[in-house]
Amino acid sequence: MSVIKYLIEKEFKQTLRNAIIPKMIVGYPVMVLLIFPWAINFEVKNIKIDIVDNSKSSYSQRLINKVDASTYFIINNVPASYPEAFNDIEKGKADIILEIPSSFDKDLVKEKKSDVRISANAVNSTQGLLGNTYLTQIVNNFSQEIRGELYPASQKARVPQIEIVPDYRYNKSLDYKIFMLPAFIVLIVTLICGILPSLNIVTEKETGTIQQINTTPVSKFSFILAKLIPYWTIGIIILTISFFMVWLVYGLLPSGGYGTLYIASIVFIIGVSGFGIIISNYSDTLQQSMFLILFFILIIILLSGLFTPISGMPAWAQAIAYGNPLTYFMEIMRLVYLKGSSLTDVLKPLGILGLFMLFLNSWAVVSYRKRG
Amino acid sequence: MITVDNLRKNYFSDKSGKFAGIGKENGLSFEVNDGEVFGVIGPDGAGKTTLFRILASLLLPDSGSATMNGIDVVKNYKQIRRIIGYMPGRFSLYQDLSVEENLRFFATVFNTTIEENYDLIKDIYQQIEPFKTRRAGALSGGMKQKLALSCALIHKPDVLILDEPTTGVDPVSRKEFWDMLKRLKEQGIIILVSTAYMDEASRCDRIALMRDGQFIATDTPQGIIDAYAETLWAVQTENMSTSLNDLRSCSEVLSCFAFGDKHHITVEHGFTKEELSGFLKEKGYRNVKIEAISPSVEDCFMALTKD
Numbered sequence: 001m002s003v004i005k006y007l008i009e010k011e012f013k014q015t016l017r018n019a020i021i022p023k024m025i026v027g028y029p030v031m032v033l034l035i036f037p038w039a040i041n042f043e044v045k046n047i048k049i050d051i052v053d054n055s056k057s058s059y060s061q062r063l064i065n066k067v068d069a070s071t072y073f074i075i076n077n078v079p080a081s082y083p084e085a086f087n088d089i090e091k092g093k094a095d096i097i098l099e100i101p102s103s104f105d106k107d108l109v110k111e112k113k114s115d116v117r118i119s120a121n122a123v124n125s126t127q128g129l130l131g132n133t134y135l136t137q138i139v140n141n142f143s144q145e146i147r148g149e150l151y152p153a154s155q156k157a158r159v160p161q162i163e164i165v166p167d168y169r170y171n172k173s174l175d176y177k178i179f180m181l182p183a184f185i186v187l188i189v190t191l192i193c194g195i196l197p198s199l200n201i202v203t204e205k206e207t208g209t210i211q212q213i214n215t216t217p218v219s220k221f222s223f224i225l226a227k228l229i230p231y232w233t234i235g236i237i238i239l240t241i242s243f244f245m246v247w248l249v250y251g252l253l254p255s256g257g258y259g260t261l262y263i264a265s266i267v268f269i270i271g272v273s274g275f276g277i278i279i280s281n282y283s284d285t286l287q288q289s290m291f292l293i294l295f296f297i298l299i300i301i302l303l304s305g306l307f308t309p310i311s312g313m314p315a316w317a318q319a320i321a322y323g324n325p326l327t328y329f330m331e332i333m334r335l336v337y338l339k340g341s342s343l344t345d346v347l348k349p350l351g352i353l354g355l356f357m358l359f360l361n362s363w364a365v366v367s368y369r370k371r372g
Numbered sequence: 373m374i375t376v377d378n379l380r381k382n383y384f385s386d387k388s389g390k391f392a393g394i395g396k397e398n399g400l401s402f403e404v405n406d407g408e409v410f411g412v413i414g415p416d417g418a419g420k421t422t423l424f425r426i427l428a429s430l431l432l433p434d435s436g437s438a439t440m441n442g443i444d445v446v447k448n449y450k451q452i453r454r455i456i457g458y459m460p461g462r463f464s465l466y467q468d469l470s471v472e473e474n475l476r477f478f479a480t481v482f483n484t485t486i487e488e489n490y491d492l493i494k495d496i497y498q499q500i501e502p503f504k505t506r507r508a509g510a511l512s513g514g515m516k517q518k519l520a521l522s523c524a525l526i527h528k529p530d531v532l533i534l535d536e537p538t539t540g541v542d543p544v545s546r547k548e549f550w551d552m553l554k555r556l557k558e559q560g561i562i563i564l565v566s567t568a569y570m571d572e573a574s575r576c577d578r579i580a581l582m583r584d585g586q587f588i589a590t591d592t593p594q595g596i597i598d599a600y601a602e603t604l605w606a607v608q609t610e611n612m613s614t615s616l617n618d619l620r621s622c623s624e625v626l627s628c629f630a631f632g633d634k635h636h637i638t639v640e641h642g643f644t645k646e647e648l649s650g651f652l653k654e655k656g657y658r659n660v661k662i663e664a665i666s667p668s669v670e671d672c673f674m675a676l677t678k679d
Contacts, residue, residue: 002480003483010477013469014468014469207466208460210464211464212458212464212478213481215453215456216478217454217481218481
């Protein structure tokens with residue numbers, strides 16, 4: 001028992017004496033959580049719009065004012081013709097065009113309806129799609145206002161209308177930051193607890209210390225366990241810093257409570273650090289292990305639903321995503337943070353995460369060879 | 373007592389691009405007696421490290437067997453690891469731990485304490501004890517080597533396996549190191565040591581000359597020298613680089629190698645110094661000195677590997 005205690009003590013000493021790692025443990029989560037939620041954001045704002053107003057009526061002016069008032073759009077130009085506006089899109093000055101026909105006011109009054117043309121630059125498909133949707137919303141709002149003015153209340157009642165009132169559950173204002181914060185915590189924990197152990201054993205190989213260790217009677221199990229325990233501790237420290245930051249800066253508290261989050265995180269941290277050790281066992285040089293771990297981490301991050309929903313992936317990618325421990329950890333994080341799920345609600349993903357943990361760590365112990 | 377029987381290990385070495393290993397033609401067999409310093413001497417790539425790694429239970433042999441005090445290095449490797457102290461060729465202690473922490477670490481992993489076996493390492497450790505709080509990475513080469521030896525000895529091993537312990541160490545520290553080994557030998561520890569320095573051979577009780585994975589001679593250093601049957605002369609001229617080729621062109625000279633500021637040559641029986649000096653004068657050398665010398669281990673190694 002004293003052997004493993006001293007082995008752990010040695011690992012802690014080495015980690016703390018490292019010039020970079022202790023600073024990174026504190027600095028990394030703080031930096032990622034302060035900067036990334038603002039930068040990595042799928043909300044589209046400040047779309048540059050060209051409005052071709054062929055009507056030049058009071059109605060068309062009201063529509064233009066409405067577009068201008070919206071935070072989503074910045075009016076770039078009001079050119080005289082559509083080809084001129086299209087020229088702006090080609091030069092990249094404008095992202096979207098709204099063309100109002102010359103008969104806009106007449107049609108509205110006489111025919112009770114009128115068409116406008118929306119052309120969006122879809123090179124950035126998200127921006128094109130969202131710009132189109134926002135603009136359609138503004139036009140629809142406008143048409144309802146006009147309808148209210150043109151028809152007396154009695155007549156209006158006879159025209160059936162369906163109004164959609166969206167109610168976004170669990171993230172009322174559809175704030176992208178709230179959706180991404182749990183994902184960033186997952187990202188930080190995966191990177192630190194996956195990469196650090198993957199560099200550990202291979203460093204002992206490069207410095208040759210592994211040879212000296214291998215000729216001692218220390219068992220594989222206690223050697224690997226002593227290597228892992230410091231990373232579990234680091235993982236929990238990082239997690240705690242991240243939870244604190246998310247509360248301090250964004251005021252986000254997990255509505256399902258911290259208990260479930262810690263249980264799921266510990267299971268995940270144990271699993272992912274075991275994976276790091278596996279990489280380290282199979283690598284001969286730091287270069288190899290660094291390349292391997294980055295390769296795998298990139299795959300598990302991209303195919304985990306961290307940035308894009310799994311349901312939108314093709315079937316083969318979904319299959320990989322369901323064989324990816326990160327998927328389940330991410331699911332638990334979001335369920336607990338946003339939906340307020342309790343431990344009993346997340347038992348299934350937690351169980352799967354537990355199986356991954358056992359599998360990866362057994363592999364880590366078995367694949368470590370004390371002789372070649 | 374170490375018994376090695378018909379040991380073989382061949383593996384593809386991607387660095388040199390050819391097959392390397394030990395015992396390719398005939399398996400290696402030798403014995404080392406209790407309280408003996410056994411030196412394995414040979415150039416780089418001879419297979420010394422491979423042999424030592426097999427004996428240290430770090431590498432599995434292809435065939436053959438090796439036992440230490442009756443314990444098999446393959447089957448009972450766990451027991452082997454308790455009775456051996458292994459010091460790899462490269463300094464392989466934790467550079468970011470202090471001198472004392474390194475020693476305590478190795479004591480602990482062998483389930484012992486520094487205090488328990490302090491007597492054994494006292495002579496060596498005392499020299500580095502003033503620096504015990506210093507990180508191992510900040511030690512000088514000689515001090516690193518002393519620390520590594522202390523760490524290899526801390527669990528009181530029966531067999532000490534030292535892979536090129538003096539490579540890259542200054543001549544004074546090398547001498548000190550061999551003195552330390554002598555004292556350890558007196559405590560009854562079997563010492564297996566490899567080196568590429570032929571001049572260290574005389575410090576061993578018995579030596580094995582190794583080349584291309586084979587032992588080409590195994591005897592006491594004196595025995596190896598006594599078995600040398602050639603006539604050996606040292607030749608000095610004023611132009612050493614051209615005279616090397618000129619000497620080799622002489623039909624009576626069997627071999628000629630540069631040894632520092634002299635050439636060591638072996639000649640056919642019956643060939644005299646006067647004849648050789650006449651040959652060199654004819655080639656235009658004036659200050660020629662020729663003297664008969666007694667062979668060193670290096671001369672023996674050269675003679676044995678001549679073909």
